[in-house]
Amino acid sequence: xxxxxxxFKEGYSLLFDRNWPLWVGGIxxxxxxxxxxxxxxxxxxxxxxxxxSDWLFYWIGxxxxxxxxxxxxxxxxxxxxxxxxxxxxxxxxxxxxxxxNAPTLELVKGLVGxxxxxxxxxxxxxxxxxxxYTALAAGSVSGFAMMAGLLVGALIxxxxxxxxxxxxxxxxxxxxxxxxxxxxxxxxxxxLGALFFAFLVGWAYCMSFRAYTQEAVLMIAALGIGxxxxxxxxxxxxxxRDPFMTGEAVATRxxxxxxxxxxxxxxxxxxxxxxxxxxxxxxxxxxGLVGxxxxxxxxxxxxxxxxxxxxxxxxxxxxxxLAVITFSMSNSLFKNYVWTKDVANSWGKPIFLAAVxxxxxxxxxxxxxxxxxxxxxxxxxxxxxxxxx
Amino acid sequence: MAEWTPDExxxxxxxxxxxxxxxxxxxxxxxxxGQILEIQGTDPGTRNDLPAFTERSGDELLGEEQRDGYISxxxxxG
Numbered sequence: 152x153x154x155x156x157x158x159f160k161e162g163y164s165l166l167f168d169r170n171w172p173l174w175v176g177g178i179x180x181x182x183x184x185x186x187x188x189x190x191x192x193x194x195x196x197x198x199x200x201x202x203x204s205d206w207l208f209y210w211i212g213x214x215x216x217x218x219x220x221x222x223x224x225x226x227x228x229x230x231x232x233x234x235x236x237x238x239x240x241x242x243x244x245x246x247x248x249x250x251x252n253a254p255t256l257e258l259v260k261g262l263v264g265x266x267x268x269x270x271x272x273x274x275x276x277x278x279x280x281x282x283x284y285t286a287l288a289a290g291s292v293s294g295f296a297m298m299a300g301l302l303v304g305a306l307i308x309x310x311x312x313x314x315x316x317x318x319x320x321x322x323x324x325x326x327x328x329x330x331x332x333x334x335x336x337x338x339x340x341x342x343l344g345a346l347f348f349a350f351l352v353g354w355a356y357c358m359s360f361r362a363y364t365q366e367a368v369l370m371i372a373a374l375g376i377g378x379x380x381x382x383x384x385x386x387x388x389x390x391x392r393d394p395f396m397t398g399e400a401v402a403t404r405x406x407x408x409x410x411x412x413x414x415x416x417x418x419x420x421x422x423x424x425x426x427x428x429x430x431x432x433x434x435x436x437x438x439g440l441v442g443x444x445x446x447x448x449x450x451x452x453x454x455x456x457x458x459x460x461x462x463x464x465x466x467x468x469x470x471x472x473l474a475v476i477t478f479s480m481s482n483s484l485f486k487n488y489v490w491t492k493d494v495a496n497s498w499g500k501p502i503f504l505a506a507v508x509x510x511x512x513x514x515x516x517x518x519x520x521x522x523x524x525x526x527x528x529x530x531x532x533x534x535x536x537x538x539x540x
Numbered sequence: 541m542a543e544w545t546p547d548e549x550x551x552x553x554x555x556x557x558x559x560x561x562x563x564x565x566x567x568x569x570x571x572x573x574g575q576i577l578e579i580q581g582t583d584p585g586t587r588n589d590l591p592a593f594t595e596r597s598g599d600e601l602l603g604e605e606q607r608d609g610y611i612s613x614x615x616x617x618g
Contacts, residue, residue: 170588247584253554312562384585386557396558397565397593454556466584468556532596540565 166382167245167341173401176383177409183376184285184409185416190368192226193289193417193431194376195281196457197272197482199231200475204483214487224358224366231461233370236351237377238465243344245382246337253470256321260452265474267449268457269481273489274442274498275300276433278457279387279450282442284406287521288413289431290421290513292502295520296439297446304447305391306539312451313540348374380462387456391447398538400528407521414517418510428503438498449478544602544614546578547571553610557585561593564615568599571617576602579613586613 187194202225205218220227242248253261268278275282275297283301286294351374355367379385389402421427433439450456453474455463460478463471489495505513531537550567552560560581567577579590587604590613594601602614 251554251556251582253556257555257559312559316563316566384588388558392558397561398596399592401592454558463556470556540562 163341167241170384171379171382173383173385173405174408176379176385177405178412179379180376180385181288181409181412181416183372183379184288184413185420186372187230187369188285188289188417188420188430190365190372192230192365192369193281193285194230194373195227195277195285195431196231196234196461197269197278197281197478198227199229199234200269200457200461200479201482201486202228203231204479205487207480208483208487224363226365226369229366229370230373233373234377234380234458234461235465236347237374238381238462239377240344240347240351240374241378241381242466243340243347245344246340247381247466248340249467251466251468251470253468254321256315256319257470258473260454261470261472261474262477264449264451264453265460265477265479266481267452268446268460268474269449269478269483270485271304271442271444271446271449272457272478272482273485274434274438275446276438276442277431278446279459280457281431282433282439282446284387284410284413286431286433286439287410287517288417290414290418290504290517291432291435292504292507293433293435293439293499296436297443298520298524300440300443300445301391301447301450304444304449305388305451306395306447307444308448308451309392309395309539311448376458377462377465380458381466386459388450388454388459392451394528394531394537396538396540398532398535400525400532403528404525407525410521411518414514418505418514421505422510428506429501432501432503434495434498434500435502436499438495441498453478543605544576544578546614547575549578550580552579552581552583552586554582556583557589560586561589564590564593565597568597568615568617573617575617577615577617579615580607580610581613582610587611590615 184194202218202220206222208214209217222228272278272282276293277286283294283297355370358367386402387406390406393399393402453460455471455474460471460474464475548567550563552563560583564579571577591601594615598618600616600618602616605612
């Protein structure tokens, strides 16, 4: 028994003491993303956030008709719940969950960044995940436009942060002194985390008996995404921002590689399911580009993108909890406005890359763009030519 | 008592990614080689980001100390 306990401790330490390398995250996210696609609902974050506020505004009487998707058991919503739960459980398992307050200025940036992200993600058809990462994997030409927009937005946002450091001072929040005695939460957290996961998995199993198999599969996949993303501290913002900030390109490499891997999986599924060809294809190019710029500024202000804000909220960071709330609300309101005014058509047309070229060249083109991004940022890592800080 | 005596202290408590690193990078530019910066932080990401930063910048991460409610990191300008 002693040996088993020892091995168990080693395994726990390997998984939850140290962070996992980013490239591991890139591979696992590609795998989980393809699983979601195969289950009929590609991974996105903004869609779920929107459903939450759609219901909120319906309940308070602002919207007259009930939202089409259920608050909890609908495929878009469950993906974002799963991400939040996965990150929360993973933070508990690794004793990293804590209520983290931030200076007032930071909280304001969270609120404003959330609004920018909410609006940008409506225009681009999704956040950095649905509008860029999953969109590129699904062969949406708008994904390239959003990528360009995100790069521009990240630069603008970073410029602002540098200006702010020079010109604005903010006081750190009061730190609570740790209390003597009481429960040592760091010892309890991993057990709570394990219990939480056991409950969710059991619950997913029960759901599958109630004709909610798709939701159950998606929730398990999203839980996995939440764990992977929290353990790697996988951050899409970093992939766009760090080359300009510290010159580092680790995150860029991980994201570029992950997109290349996903493309194969998505295209294989789309090849066999011709009726899914237009799944996750959005308005090109104004929607992606302008939405990307707005979203990019927002994610720099908030310090988290769609996925990044949600997993950090799950870790107890108050600033990102606020960002998630305003993201969700502004996305719902703006989307509602766009639908009633029917303006989305002026943002361009949805184009499936493989329908313009063919499957082979669509994969080649996507991979080449990712490799160029990777190469430019790797060159910058050596030369710091693009670094502006 | 701290093992290292800092020349400058950066209070990054309550700040989240990327502000601690951004501020660190800015202050490090003003230090002379051999001077030490203490960074007080509460963001769990800093423990990953700081070693990655110093490795690239040529500065030396001396170590960290657990304080009451935050962690102090010590970086020596290279």
